[in-house]
Amino acid sequence: MGRKEKARITVDIYNRPYTIVGTESASHIRMVASLVDQKMRDIHEANQHLDTTKLAVLTAVNTMNDYLKLKEENAALKAKLKEEEN
Amino acid sequence: MGRKEKARITVDIYNRPYTIVGTESASHIRMVASLVDQKMRDIHEANQHLDTTKLAVLTAVNTMNDYLKLKEENAALKAKLKEEEN
Numbered sequence: 001m002g003r004k005e006k007a008r009i010t011v012d013i014y015n016r017p018y019t020i021v022g023t024e025s026a027s028h029i030r031m032v033a034s035l036v037d038q039k040m041r042d043i044h045e046a047n048q049h050l051d052t053t054k055l056a057v058l059t060a061v062n063t064m065n066d067y068l069k070l071k072e073e074n075a076a077l078k079a080k081l082k083e084e085e086n
Numbered sequence: 087m088g089r090k091e092k093a094r095i096t097v098d099i100y101n102r103p104y105t106i107v108g109t110e111s112a113s114h115i116r117m118v119a120s121l122v123d124q125k126m127r128d129i130h131e132a133n134q135h136l137d138t139t140k141l142a143v144l145t146a147v148n149t150m151n152d153y154l155k156l157k158e159e160n161a162a163l164k165a166k167l168k169e170e171e172n
Contacts, residue, residue, distance in 0.1 A: 013143050020147065032154065036146045056142030057099050060122045061106065063149040068118065070156045077163040084170045 013037045014052060039063065099123045100138060125149065 009026050010019050011033035020029050039059045044050065050058070095112050096105050097119035106115050125145045130136065136144070 013147070016140070016143070018140070018143060018147070024151070032147055032150050035154075036143065036150050039146070039150075040143075053139045053142055054102070054104070056139055056146055057102075057104060057122065057126075060125070060142060060146040060149055061099070061104070061118055063146055063153055064118050064122050064125075065110070067149055067153045067156060068121075070153065070160060074156060074160050074163065077160065077167060081163060081167050081170065084167065 014040045014055070036063075100126045100141070122149075 006021055006023060007026060007029075008019055008021050009029045010017050011030055012018075013033050013036055018033070020033070022029065024032075036059060039062060040052075040055050043055055043058050043062070047055075047058075092107055092109055093112060093115075094105055094107050095115045096103050097116055098104075099119050099122055104119070106119070108115065110118075122145060125148060126141050129141055129144050129148070133141075133144075
């Protein structure tokens with residue numbers, strides 16, 4: 001008890017199986033996988049000549065860009081919150 | 087004028103060139119690319135048997151997971167800020 005159990009979940013992303021090991025719930029891992037799968041399909045729709053590796057890398061680039069934007073927004077919210085608390 | 091220029095930047099990620107088209111600055115795109123490249127190398131270090139496609143997909147999964155965590159934190163900060171404003 002006390003330690004989170006590590007679960008092994010197998011998910012399909014872009015027609016290949018991936019085993020994900022982590023402390024997240026199976027439903028969370030499935031949601032993350034389905035978002036990545038969908039993003040790969042969207043990028044494929046717009047760029048049908050890309051191979052799967054390039055699709056996956058561009059999906060990672062796209063998600064990293066979204067992550068960094070959110071991180072900036074997050075920092076601004078924290079600063080605003082700190083200001084309001086003073 | 088007025089409309090953001092779309093720039094084409096070529097970056098190297100995991101030893102392959104990618105042309106990224108977007109309105110972000112070249113330096114921002116290079117930073118995003120280098121973060122993805124680094125994440126792929128980190129995952130490779132821990133799982134040396136993975137092929138490049140699997141590495142890239144797992145990098146996207148990892149980044150999507152970070153993104154969702156930040157999104158939750160962001161929603162909590164917004165709720166707190168709203169509360170403080172009332």
